[in-house]
Amino acid sequence: MDDYVLLHEIVLAAKGLLSPAEWDLIVGGAETETTLCRNRTALDRLAFRPRVLRDVSKLSWNAQIFGAELRLPLFLAPIGTPQGYGGGPVAAAQAARDFGCGMILSSVSPSAALEQVAAEANRKTLVYQLYVRGDEGWVKAQVDRAVTAGCAGFAVTVDTPLISRRERDLANRFMVSRRRHFPNAEFQAAFNWEKLARLRDYCRLPLIVKGIQTPEDADRAVGLGIDAIYVSNHGGRQPDHCLGSMEILAPIVDCVKKRAKIIVDGGLLRGTDIVKAIALGADAVGVGKLFCLALAANGSAGVMSMLNILENEVEVCLGLLGILNLLDANSDCLIHDAFPPQERNSHLRRAFPLLDSI
Ligand SMILES: Cc1cc2nc3c(=O)[nH]c(=O)nc-3n(C[C@H](O)[C@H](O)[C@H](O)COP(=O)(O)O)c2cc1C
Numbered sequence: 490m491d492d493y494v495l496l497h498e499i500v501l502a503a504k505g506l507l508s509p510a511e512w513d514l515i516v517g518g519a520e521t522e523t524t525l526c527r528n529r530t531a532l533d534r535l536a537f538r539p540r541v542l543r544d545v546s547k548l549s550w551n552a553q554i555f556g557a558e559l560r561l562p563l564f565l566a567p568i569g570t571p572q573g574y575g576g577g578p579v580a581a582a583q584a585a586r587d588f589g590c591g592m593i594l595s596s597v598s599p600s601a602a603l604e605q606v607a608a609e610a611n612r613k614t615l616v617y618q619l620y621v622r623g624d625e626g627w628v629k630a631q632v633d634r635a636v637t638a639g640c641a642g643f644a645v646t647v648d649t650p651l652i653s654r655r656e657r658d659l660a661n662r663f664m665v666s667r668r669r670h671f672p673n674a675e676f677q678a679a680f681n682w683e684k685l686a687r688l689r690d691y692c693r694l695p696l697i698v699k700g701i702q703t704p705e706d707a708d709r710a711v712g713l714g715i716d717a718i719y720v721s722n723h724g725g726r727q728p729d730h731c732l733g734s735m736e737i738l739a740p741i742v743d744c745v746k747k748r749a750k751i752i753v754d755g756g757l758l759r760g761t762d763i764v765k766a767i768a769l770g771a772d773a774v775g776v777g778k779l780f781c782l783a784l785a786a787n788g789s790a791g792v793m794s795m796l797n798i799l800e801n802e803v804e805v806c807l808g809l810l811g812i813l814n815l816l817d818a819n820s821d822c823l824i825h826d827a828f829p830p831q832e833r834n835s836h837l838r839r840a841f842p843l844l845d846s847i
Pocket of ligand 1: 618777
């Protein structure tokens with residue numbers, strides 16, 4: 490089926506196609522899943538202040554990043570391990586290209602090499618994301634590959650010095666030993682500010698640091714000349730008991746003071762979530778789990794449907810709030826600390842209340 494009209498139909502279709510262990514791998518978080526749930530709670534605690542009578546007959550939501558046009562300031566977030574679903578990263582790149590959003594390709598997507606994905610992508614909005622799996626010579630070689638492939642940017646993920654205990658995967662015996670599963674992971678554990686500084690010196694592409702959760706680290710990264718701070722708790726999949734992304738975003742925006750671009754992800758599952766993130770000061774958002782489920786549901790067409798529905802939700806949200814251009818959304822349209830809706834059983838059900846079976 491590719492005539493989805495609701496995002497939850499995509500989620501349901503993916504659930505029907507994935508094995509229970511694959512489903513858990515995608516939707517699960519670390520340990521108690523407190524960070525995972527807080528991502529949604531933080532979004533739900535933001536309420537809108539709609540303004541009326543503003544002639545919203547012409548609305549816009551396009552943006553620019555690293556000199557490239559985006560139809561919506563959205564990146565398909567890097568998704569590594571579930572490599573093969575729905576045609577994998579090549580299919581995702583086709584959808585991102587045809588729709589006009591960005592894509593950050595994970596370096597641990599072995600179902601397709603960077604070069605294969607780049608051949609199908611809009612390279613102006615393709616970013617290559619690295620987990621450090623070798624020494625500094627190896628890292629430089631990955632930068633060179635990204636340059637040769639024509640990527641628009643290079644991202645290094647810094648929130649994964651160790652792989653967290655994702656209890657759904659452990660209970661499913663899906664990955665018994667993550668250390669064995671990820672050879673050379675010790676290079677990631679040893680990655681530090683000095684190595685990041687040398688990477689900055691070497692890398693001529695816009696450099697994104699993914700997995701920043703504090704203003705102190707954002708400030709230090711900006712001081713090194715990092716082009717974009719990617720605010721993320723890895724979708725609740727790395728340290729548990731952290732704040733939701735929307736809670737950490739505003740202090741980081743305040744600290745960065747436009748010296749670098751800001752991308753944010755974590756629990757974004759609806760168009761209203763995108764508007765909230767931009768209103769809090771992000772330049773663009775990343776969508777992880779929902780993208781992964783859309784890919785699993787119906788490959789490239791599934792991701793296109795997801796993007797079209799998200800775009801329509803953004804359009805409706807802007808019109809109903811009286812905001813003519815998404816990039817003009819700011820904290821004036823938000824109230825913090827609103828009561829989140831009544832607790833439901835899971836973070837997905839909070840976003841998709843019609844999904845009783847999840
Ligand atoms: C199945 C899965 C695989 C992921 N693989 C990677 C990866 O290879 N590299 C990375 O930086 N982040 C990875 N992430 C984290 C995402 O890029 C993103 O930060 C997170 O999913 C955003 O939260 P959301 O899923 O709530 O949208 C992965 C997330 C999921 C769900």
